[in-house]
Every structure is written in structure tokens, then in C-alpha cells.
Amino acid sequence: MPHIEARDISLIYDTPGGAVPGLRGVSFAMEASEFLCIVGPSGCGKSTLLNIIAGFITPNVGEIRIAGQPVRGSGMDRGVVFQDFAQLFPWRTALGNVAFGLEMKGVPKAEREATALEQLRLVKLEHFAKSYPHHLSGGMQQRVAIARALAYNPAVLLMDEPFAALDALTRDDMQRLLADVWRTTRKTVIYVTHNVAEAVYLADRVVVMTPHPGTVKTEVTIKLPRPRDPLSVEFLDYQKELLRLLGQDAKGH
Amino acid sequence: MIADRARSLWRGAVTVIVVLAIYEAVARSGHFAPALMPTLGVVLQTLLGSLLDGSMFEHAAATLYRVLCGFGLAVFVGLPLGVLMGRFRPVENFVLPLASALMPIPSLAWIPVFILWLGLGNAVTILIVLYAALFPMLLNTWSGVRAVNPIWLRAAGAMGANENALFWKVIIPGASPFIIAGLRQSFLRAWVAVIGAEMLAASNFGLGWVIFDAKEFLNTDVMLSSLIVIGFIGFVTERLVFGSLERATIYRWGMAQAAKT
Ligand SMILES: Nc1ncnc2c1ncn2[C@@H]1O[C@H](COP(=O)(O)OP(=O)(O)OP(=O)(O)O)[C@@H](O)[C@H]1O
Numbered sequence: 311m312p313h314i315e316a317r318d319i320s321l322i323y324d325t326p327g328g329a330v331p332g333l334r335g336v337s338f339a340m341e342a343s344e345f346l347c348i349v350g351p352s353g354c355g356k357s358t359l360l361n362i363i364a365g366f367i368t369p370n371v372g373e374i375r376i377a378g379q380p381v382r383g384s385g386m387d388r389g390v391v392f393q394d395f396a397q398l399f400p401w402r403t404a405l406g407n408v409a410f411g412l413e414m415k416g417v418p419k420a421e422r423e424a425t426a427l428e429q430l431r432l433v434k435l436e437h438f439a440k441s442y443p444h445h446l447s448g449g450m451q452q453r454v455a456i457a458r459a460l461a462y463n464p465a466v467l468l469m470d471e472p473f474a475a476l477d478a479l480t481r482d483d484m485q486r487l488l489a490d491v492w493r494t495t496r497k498t499v500i501y502v503t504h505n506v507a508e509a510v511y512l513a514d515r516v517v518v519m520t521p522h523p524g525t526v527k528t529e530v531t532i533k534l535p536r537p538r539d540p541l542s543v544e545f546l547d548y549q550k551e552l553l554r555l556l557g558q559d560a561k562g563h
Numbered sequence: 564m565i566a567d568r569a570r571s572l573w574r575g576a577v578t579v580i581v582v583l584a585i586y587e588a589v590a591r592s593g594h595f596a597p598a599l600m601p602t603l604g605v606v607l608q609t610l611l612g613s614l615l616d617g618s619m620f621e622h623a624a625a626t627l628y629r630v631l632c633g634f635g636l637a638v639f640v641g642l643p644l645g646v647l648m649g650r651f652r653p654v655e656n657f658v659l660p661l662a663s664a665l666m667p668i669p670s671l672a673w674i675p676v677f678i679l680w681l682g683l684g685n686a687v688t689i690l691i692v693l694y695a696a697l698f699p700m701l702l703n704t705w706s707g708v709r710a711v712n713p714i715w716l717r718a719a720g721a722m723g724a725n726e727n728a729l730f731w732k733v734i735i736p737g738a739s740p741f742i743i744a745g746l747r748q749s750f751l752r753a754w755v756a757v758i759g760a761e762m763l764a765a766s767n768f769g770l771g772w773v774i775f776d777a778k779e780f781l782n783t784d785v786m787l788s789s790l791i792v793i794g795f796i797g798f799v800t801e802r803l804v805f806g807s808l809e810r811a812t813i814y815r816w817g818m819a820q821a822a823k824t
């Protein structure tokens with residue numbers, strides 16, 4: 311049985327200007343501990359799809375199943391990391407943010423702070439446990455957000471372009487860190503990006519989407535050993551293939 | 564930091580000294596009868612006397628009691644109601660027209676009505692304070708709740724927060740810059756209202772009553788020393804209570820910045 315299954319998902323946004331098709335007939339399945347990237351041009355419905363899997367939006371047609379159970383609303387089997395740095399609670403320290411989910415679960419204070427500190431160590435921020443978010447850089451804030459999503463030990467990690475707003479160098483560091491974190495934790499990860507190199511670096515498999523309305527065009531399995539070398543010929547070949555599928559390669563087709 | 568604090572204190576002191584010097588010059592010029600415009604020395608003597616015999620403390624305590632009751636009630640009602648308004652459309656639809664209609668009526672205009680209903684005494688004064696303090700608290704909280712970043716609610720929901728946890732651990736701190744502004748405004752209005760209400764509705768205690776009572780006997784020095792105490796208490800609450808509250812919360816969290824220069 312696949313860990314996550316999307317069955318024929320369709321969603322139409324009701325707006326004052328009329329109905330906007332968000333997604334049509336999206337299906338895919340993934341195994342436990344798989345790292346799946348979703349790539350596609352802006353507006354193809356990547357965030358919409360992730361929000362449906364997270365349970366923030368209910369699709370008009372179709373359903374998501376996680377471990378065989380249909381998704382109804384958000385749940386603690388899934389951790390979510392958003393693109394926006396503002397997702398952290400400014401009134402809580404890094405440690406307080408990471409401990410939030412455990413607090414909601416009713417884990418006693420000493421225990422949840424110990425766990426939260428462990429998660430901060432995983433993203434190499436244990437020395438910043440007592441800092442408030444506004445004293446952390448964008449990259450550090452996103453690392454805290456990852457630690458926060460992992461702290462209550464969900465089986466699934468959902469990430470929507472978490473590094474898109476970072477500079478290229480920091481982003482490279484973050485990708486390496488995330489690959490490490492995934493190797494240690496073995497979560498099932500769905501990672502949305504429009505950066506093809508990022509997808510090839512991180513993913514076991516890449517789902518390519520096209521817009522108007524958002525549909526799955528094809529899937530590409532990345533058969534490269536890890537850790538991956540972004541300068542290797544094979545890496546660049548995968549990148550070219552994805553760009554071709556997205557219609558963005560040099561020849562324009 | 565400490566040097567900054569000392570400098571701003573010094574600047575404040577300069578203002579006060581200049582104003583006092585002008586007052587003293589006018590008082591000594593002989594344009595007004597000394598009974599109407601006593602010199603600072605006389606006023607301070609009266610103030611000191613009333614402090615030493617404890618009467619000023621009794622009046623201040625009576626006023627503070629009334630203001631804290633009214634202000635406390637205003638927070639107790641305005642804060643939760645403001646949150647409900649921000650979260651639930653029907654509550655907003657019901658409360659907002661009511662608030663818009665009642666808010667422009669000066670609280671003091673209600674005094675005669677309340678006196679007819681309740682008679683002279685603390686109840687009327689507290690009710691007036693509540694009336695004055697309620698709307699700033701209510702409307703600021705309402706704005707604050709609507710300004711809470713939806714991504715915080717989403718993130719908290721994804722981490723299993725129920726409605727109760729959302730209220731205490733996300734909405735209240737998330738709206739805190741507005742809530743603190745509301746507390747501030749609300750207290751200021753309460754403080755202004757309590758003095759007015761005491762002038763008209765208090766029977767024999769309170770800083771406002773002291774002023775009104777002193778008028779009968781042309782005791783300008785008593786009136787002025789009461790005014791000094793009123794200003795002083797207002798200043799101290801504003802700076803110490805709300806200032807430290809801000810420093811301990813929203814400045815520390817980076818949700819608001821102190822003015823740079
Ligand atoms: N809340 C909304 N109301 C109405 N339409 C929406 C809403 N959110 C998204 N859409 C529309 O749905 C489509 C898909 O949007 P979505 O945000 O999922 O795209 P995306 O692939 O995440 O884009 P990006 O890469 O820019 O983040 C777009 O055409 C968008 O205009």
C-alpha cells in the first residue's frame with residue numbers, strides 16, 4: 311500500500327471574478343520514506359495541491375489517502391513548512407516555536423524542551439534555542455520551521471518552496487542540510503519547488519505539473535546516488551530533461 | 564541605553580522647569596489675586612501637607628479604586644468581545660453598529676442619567692469609567708485579531724492547536740501590539756473620565772471631587788495640588804506600567820520598534 315495517494319484531485323476556486331480552475335485530475339502515489347518533488351511553472355497549482363494534502367483545503371473531486379486513511383482537515387501525521395519566513399511565532403523563542411506541537415499534544419515541559427533542543431541540533435541551531443525569530447536570519451528561521459515541523463514526529467513532511475526566498479549560496483547549504491535531515495529521519499517528504507536543480511538534488515522522484523488547469527504532465531525518477539554532485543554530467547542531464555518537460559529549455563520547446 | 568534614558572529624562576525635566584518658571588513669573592507679576600493664582604511655594608506646601616496628613620493618599624486611593632474597577636471591567640468585557648468580533652462575522656455584525664452608535668457619546672454626558680438610575684456614589688463613577696474605557700479596548704482588539712497573520716493560524720492548526728490554544732497561544736500574542744495600544748488608550752480615557760465623573764457624581768472622596776469641592780472655597784492651591792497628583796499618576800502609569808509592558812513583550816519579540824530618534 312502506498313503511504314500517500316492522491317486520487318483524481320480536482321479543485322475550482324470560487325472568486326468574485328468567477329470560477330478559477332486550480333487543479334484537474336491530479337493523481338500520484340508515493341511510498342513511505344520517499345522524497346517527492348513537485349515542479350511546475352508559477353500558477354500551476356503546486357501550493358494548492360500541497361494545501362489539499364495538508365488538509366487546509368478540501369478538493370471538489372477526489373481524495374487524498376495517507377496510510378490508507380482519507381484526509382479530513384489537518385492532522386499531526388503531517389508537518390508543514392511554508393515559504394514565508396513569518397510562519398514562526400515572533401513571541402516565542404526558537405525553542406518555544408519548536409516545542410509548540412508537543413505542547414499541543416500535552417507533552418510535559420521538560421520533556422518537550424529536551425525534544426525540541428534535539429530537533430534544533432538536527433538543523434544545527436542548538437546555540438540559538440533562546441533567540442527570538444527576529445534575531446535570526448531568513449535561512450535560520452526556515453531551519454527552525456523545519457525543526458518545528460519535525461518535532462512532534464509526523465510521518466509526513468510537506469514543504470512549499472521553503473528556500474525560494476533565500477540567496478543562492480544559503481539555499482545550497484539548506485538543500486544539503488535538508489538532504490542530511492531526510493537521511494537521518496526517513497520521513498515521507500513532498501517538496502514543492504520551481505527550481506529544477508533543487509528538485510534533481512533532493513528528489514527520488516519528480517512530479518512535473520503544467521498550468522491552466524493544473525495537471526500532472528509526467529513523472530521523472532532520479533536514479534542518482536546520494537550525496538549528489540550538481541556538477542556531474544548525469545545531474546545536468548536530468549536538469550535538462552526537466553527543463554525540456556517544462557518547455558523552458560534553450561531551444562524553446 | 565541607560566545614557567539614552569537619562570537624556571530623555573533630562574529633556575522632559577527641561578520642559579517641566581520652563582513651564583513652571585513661566586507660571587511662577589505670572590503668579591508673582593500681581594495680575595491675578597494670590598488666592599486665584601498662588602505661587603509654586605504655596606501650592607507645594609499645600610501638596611506636602613495633604614501628603615503628610617494622608618488625605619491626598621486617601622483621595623488618590625479612592626480614584627484609583629474606581630478607575631481600576633472600571634478599567635478592569637472594560638478589559639474583561641472588551642478583550643474577549645473584540646476577539647469574538649474578529650473571529651466570528653455574526654458577532655461583528657451585531658456589536659459593530661452598537662459600538663459605532665454609542666462611542667461618539669461622551670461618557671460624561673451619561674452622568675445625569677446614571678445618577679437618576681443609581682444615585683450618587685461609586686457605582687455611577689465606575690460605570691462611567693467602564694463606558695469611556697470599553698470602546699478603545701474593544702475596537703483595538705478587533706483590529707488586532709484581524710491583523711493576526713493567517714499563516715500563524717494555519718501553522719498552529721497543523722500542529723494540532725484547538726480553539727482554546729489558538730485563542731491563548733496564537734491570537735492573543737499575535738494581536739498583542741494592538742491589544743497593548745488598546746490598553747493604553749483605554750486607561751487614558753478611563754483616567755480622564757474618572758476625574759470628570761468624580762466632579763459630578765462622587766459624594767466626598769476622590770481627586771476630582773477635591774477639585775470641585777475646593778472651588779467652593781476658592782482654594783486654588785488645593786485644586787492645583789490635586790491636578791499635580793492627577794498628572795503624576797497618569798504619567799507614571801503611562802511610562803512605567805505600559806512602557807515596561809511594551810518592552811517586555813512586543814519590543815522584545817520584534818513585533819514593534821521603539822522610535823529611533
Ligand atoms: N485563494 C485563491 N483564490 C482564488 N484563486 C486562487 C487562490 N489560490 C490560488 N489560486 C489560483 O489557482 C491557481 C494555482 O495557484 P497556486 O498558488 O496553487 O500556484 P503555484 O503553482 O503554487 O504558483 P507559485 O509557483 O507562484 O507559488 C492560480 O491560477 C491561482 O491564481
Ligand SMILES: [Mg+2]
Nearest residue numbers: 356357358470
Ligand atoms: Mg505556490
